[in-house]
Amino acid sequence: MSAPIPSPPAVPFLGHINTIDKDLPIRSLDLLARQYGEIYQLNVLGQKKIFANSYALQNELSDEKRFLKKVSGGLNEVRNAAGDGLFTARVPEEKNWYIAHHLLMPCFSASSVYGMTNDMMDIISQLVLKWERFGPKAVIDPSIDFTRLTLDAISLCAMSYRYGTSPRSAVEAMALIEDLHPFAVAMVDFLIESGKRADRPNIVRSMMTSTNAKYEEDQRILAQLVNEILDDHRANPPEKPDILSTMINGRDKETGLGLSDENIKHNLLTFLIAGHETTSGMLTFTTYYLLKNPEAMRKLREEIDTKIGDRPATVHDVNKLPYLLAVMRESMRLGPTAPARSVAPLEDTVIGGKYLVEKGTSIIINTYNAHRDPKVWGEDAEVFRPERMLDGKFEALPPNAWQPFGYGMRGCIGRPFAWQEAQLALITVLQRFDLVMHDPTYELQLKQTLTIKPHNFYIHALPRKTKPRLFAGFSTSASLHRELSNTQDPPSAVVTSETAKLQPMYVLYGSNTGNSESFAQRIASDAPVHGFRASMGTLDSAFSHLPQDGPLIIVTASYEGEPADNAAHFVEWLTNLQGDHALAAVKFAVFGCGNRDWQKTYQRIPRLIDNTLAQRGATRLTDRGESDAGGADFFEAFDAWEKTLWEKLSKAYSTTESADAGGLSVKMVSSSMSRAEALRQKDAALGTVIDNRVLTSPNAPTKRHIEFALPEGMTYRAGDYLAILPLNPERTVRRALARFGLSAEQEIELSSGGPTSLPVNKPVHIFAIFSGYVELSQPATMREIDILLKAKNSEASAEGLSELARDYKEKVFERRLSVLDILEEYPDIDLPLSTFLQMLPSMRIRQYSISSSPLWNPQHVTLTISVIDAPAISGRTEPFLGVASTYLAALRPGNKVQLSVRASNAAFHPPNDLTVPLVMFCAGSGLAPMRGFLQERAMQKQAGREVAKSLLFFGCRSPKEDYLYGDAELREWSEMGVVDVRPAFSRSSDDSEGCRYVQDRVRHDKPDVVRAFLMGGKFYVCGASKIASGVKQVLVEFFKETRNLDDEGALATFEKVMNGRYATDIFE
Incomplete structure (x- = not known):
């Protein structure tokens, strides 16, 4: 008996059309795969689509005796321009595909592609020349420059056509730094719109007149270049026959037929699109992964330097570079530029041993997720590790595990061309340049047409040996x-x-x-x-x-x-x-x-x-x-x-x-009569507050739940951090203004003879500088007290400062006495504003653990934070306000916040294997990442997947004061069987088996902890160092008791057997 294919909740009439991100479909498909597992089904405008996400299904669906490629969705819309070209032809109905396939396969043989080497190197040298001219400070978008490179290469090598996207002079290079050839722009727009049209009802499509007009104009631009290339080729045939010559003059040996002009144009366009779009993506992905993995970059450069040196690379060289091959294979595994392909069964059939699929039904093979299947690639499947492709490991992979170029007779015909071009380009670039990221914190963002590429990824190219x-x-x-x-x-x-x-x-x-x-x-x-x-x-x-x-x-x-x-x-x-x-x-x-x-x-x-x-x-x-x-x-x-x-x-x-x-100098600037503030533009780091609420009772230290909508293109994983750039509390800013006798509207202009993080050489409101550029509450240092002593001040102030210096630890550091506190306590200290600003450290980002999962909402994240609003240990009557937590607590829905997702330690993420139980230890706001883990497991459980029950040890004061989410998600997830919560209430221990602290509860529940360990459980700790050390001590005791070891042996055993299974996130 067949099993039903799981499916998300649908909207009447529309089905699942709103389930898929229109701009980045692969992101939605990836999250659905993580939630529903190896297979799920969507209904898009009445059409049933099945998505296969595992290696096992990818392998089964590669049987061309049972399944054939199906041209559907966005690819079907591409037929509006590419017709029956090799990529978009309907087979077996359209016979031109067979003729073109027979004629062109020899053109992409190894020997034929070898003959294109000089032309490839010609184009690659133009890219190198451009980067050298622009210098190391130029911000390069490799996706754009590799697009120019590959478009030039396919045009020259396949069609003997140049149209100047590679600069021949510095002036040309400057003109082209931002602008692509009109064909490339039209192509990208055409592909994006083709993908979107596939998901629009016909009636909606017919009403989008301006969009339709743009779509038709893009097709006209594409056709114009194709006609130009074909006409030029016929008028000026190249001395050496090329691929276009074969299309014009060739005849199929089996049928004796040639290609019609219409089909030649369709295939020309196919090569122009597929021949450069996928290769530029491959080069950009590989550049990204190398820059994110310095060891791999070092090994590859060492291989190139050792085996090739400074001389130009040849085709014979690439076979001597096994690590380059491994790098490219691994890059294409994680970043397959064609992330999915569609097939349909030739007859009613059962797949996966239990899912009945009717003849002709679209089955989308999600290569992006199949390439991450831990059953083939291991628990580190998300990690870029070229070594998994070396020393016979690639050859030993199960059949059809690696499919970035598709499969079978409809696989990529130009694979040898793309592979050779990418190899030569990478070798040449790494011979000539040291590449560095423009933003070292950048995490991969994707842009999708029919292919995927890194988005908002920028680099610098530093000429080597300079x-x-x-x-x-x-x-x-x-x-x-x-x-x-x-x-x-x-x-x-x-x-x-x-x-x-x-x-x-x-x-x-x-x-x-x-x-x-x-x-x-x-x-x-x-x-x-x-x-x-x-x-x-x-x-x-x-x-x-x-x-x-x-x-x-x-x-x-x-x-x-x-x-x-x-x-x-x-x-x-x-x-x-x-x-x-x-x-x-x-x-x-x-x-x-x-x-x-x-x-x-x-x-x-x-x-x-x-x-x-x-x-x-x-x-x-x-x-x-x-x-x-x-x-x-x-x-x-x-x-x-x-x-x-x-x-x-x-x-x-x-x-x-x-x-x-x-030194820093300050010049006062007359205030403008207008108080209008410049509007802050939305950029890649601007998020929006959706919700901000208190989780605790009035008697407990405040904990808040804050939800943000992420900027477009920003993604996260459960366990990651959200970095926030805060503002100082307004009360603290006004204290600083008052101390220096300044109005909030006062503008100043700063200049500096040395590097500074302050805004210089332009008028700036002093309120803005005190708010967002400097730390006003950080404890003063001995160096700063010494500066204050050297300033003009009274004898009494000098004595007071000397006393602070003599007993610094107790009277300054432990009281968290800031420079501003000291200046207020000793008002006669004559400190120039410039010196004060130069003393203060720059405003720092604050990182908070994300408390949600993208399976809940990929565009939103939540934080669970402690708000610091406590009696000031400095002796001030006003309470001490934490900079970031006060800023966050005051946010209201609709507020804009500068934020960024930062990846956490690789070990601090839930395992891909859902049968592995999680054992989590935390207290207070340390619950944040654990909530994200459990939310993810709950979403997967709701999707019908088998999920191991986890253990959560959570410390707080009492059930009524600060048992965060205790009467909401934690209870719901407990009832679902996702988690067993073991609280430790420090002020209500009778409600937690007599245990006041987390480590007490762990000791009390030893049998359950040991059982989870024996089941392969993974352990996570989040909280202050006291919690981490306390939990570790108890776990080491367990090893000591169960294995009859001494203290040293128990600790050594703990560290050995828990390696890779014990992850911590400690904060103070």
Whole structure:
């Protein structure tokens, strides 16, 4: 007996038409596959469509004795222009397909494509020339440039036609940087509209007159170029016959028939579309995955450098590059540019062993998801790992597991052409350039026509073996301020005739959260005072070409033992650099930020960089410094190290200090009579508040649930972070205004002789600067107290400041006394506004764990946050307000917020295998990611999938005060059998089996925890370090008791057997 195919809830008459994202259908199909599993069914305008998402079904549906390609949906609409071309022909009905297939298959044989090598290299050299002319600061959209490349290549190689999309001069290059050939623009618009038309009722389509007119105009542009190419070819036949020559003159050996002019045009257009659109996508995906995986990039470059060197690549070279082949195969696995194909059964049949499908029914093979099937590719199927394609592993894959080019007789005829072109292009680009991301935090976004490509993905191309070039790229904190359309960084420093004479210095940072960047900014800003002219950039901006004409100062952090996003390529390059004297001309100093909660990996990256630079011959200017973000002396450790740094640099470079050099200056600007504010444009980081509500009773510390609509194109996974760029509380801003006697409407103009994160050289409201550019509430450092002591002040104030300095930890750090607090306590301190602004650190982003799943709503995310509004330990009568939580708490539906999704640690996501139970430990707002995990499992359970029951250990005060979601989702999911909740109520332990804290409840429920472990469960901890250490201690005890081990043996066993099964997300 057959089983019903699962299907989402439908809307009467419309069916599931609103279930699919019109702009990015693959995103909706992917989420439905994750929810419903290997198969589901949709009803689109009365047409039944079945979606097959697993390897097993992809393999079964590749049997051409049972199934044939079906031209339907958007592909059927493409027939409006491409007719019975190879890609869109209906087979077996349309006989021209057989003639074209027989004629053109030999044209794409290995030997034929080999003969096109010189033309391919001609076009590739034009791309390289363009990137070299534009220089390392140019912001490149590789999708656009690879589209130009591949369109030129297919035109020249297949049709002997040039139409100038590759620049022959710098002037041409400038003109073409933003503009594609009209054909390419019309083609993209035509493909997008074809996809949308397929899902519109005929009556709706007929009323869209302007859209229809544009669609017809696009077809006219496409036909115009095809006619031009064909006419030119006939009027000026090439000396060497090409593919178009075969279409014009060839005759099918079986039938003796040739191709009609109409069919030639259809196939010309097919080659122009398919021959460049998919290859440009392949190149862009591969560039993205290499830049996100520095180790793979390093291995590939090493292979190219070793086996080819600097000479131009040939076809004979590509067979000697197994890692390049593996990289491309893995890239095409994760980013198949043609993400789905449609087939139909020739007769009524059963698929998957239980699903009855009627003859002719559309079955869409979702290659995008089949390529991620953990049964074939493992639990790390989402991870880019070229090694899975090496050493015979690719050849050992089960049949039909890898299908980025389709399958069988309707598979991509131009695969050898595309493959060779992409190989030669990648080799040449990596020989000539170091590629870096424009935004190191970028996570893959997709754009879809009939194919998919990375969207909003930008890079810099730095010519290899050049002088040092630094550019800041997107900083982790400033990136949310900036629009991608602004390709020029705003000026942060003015190089005057005086600063130009100063000793060059290079300050590099690796930072995700902004601490290291803030310290680097401090050094760069202080540099002119000490006789240096600083350039500031990310570590990745300087990999492979370290500066030698000045000191190199590095401030960087470790994130669970891994480098920051904007330092990964630098670390990969440095650790693989060979030669004891490779960096003999470099002089450096390193300061590391870290957190001792990650004891095993504390300072790993700063230590690695410091040691490796010295081992490769670089000269250490001063000992490596370090600070613990969780300790009391985080800022003081940096202050002390920076003081020593300047002393050492002064001696090493014979510089002198100048109190006035390079400082920040402030000029008051008369206020305009108008108070109109400039409207903030929507950009890629602008989200909208949908809901903001309190979850707790009035007696408990406030927890809030906030829902945001994400900007277009932004995606997330359960377990990811939402990074928020907050504003200081208005109360704090007005305190600062009052202290300096300023009106909120006062405009100022800042200028600076060194790098600064403040807006310079333009009028800005001081209220805006205090609100959004600086941290006003951060505890003052010893360095800042020393600055205040040097300012003009009374004897009583000087004594008070000296007392703060003598007992800094107790009277400043532990009370969280800010510079503003001190200035208010000692009002006679005469501190210039410029000095105050220069003392303050830049506003940092705050990361919050997302508490929702995209299966619930792919366009929305929720946060579950604690609001900090507590008695001020500084001694002020007003309560202390947390910067970000106060900002978030005040948001109202409709408010716009600058935000960005940040990927969490790869281990902190629910496993693909739904039979693996989750064991989760958290307290308070640490519930956030666990709620996202459970919501995802609940959606999958509702879709009819078998889901293992999970265990949730959750700590809070009491059932009535702060049992977050206890009477809502947690109860609902418990009743569904998704989760078994084990609360620990610290103020109502009688309601939680006598257990007050999470670790107590874990110990009490040991048999259930052990049972989940034996079932292969995966463990997650989210919360403060006390919770993490307490839970770990109890779990180690379990190993000690059950295996009769001593303390050391139990800990070692825990770390061994829990490797890959125990993920933590610790915050304070």
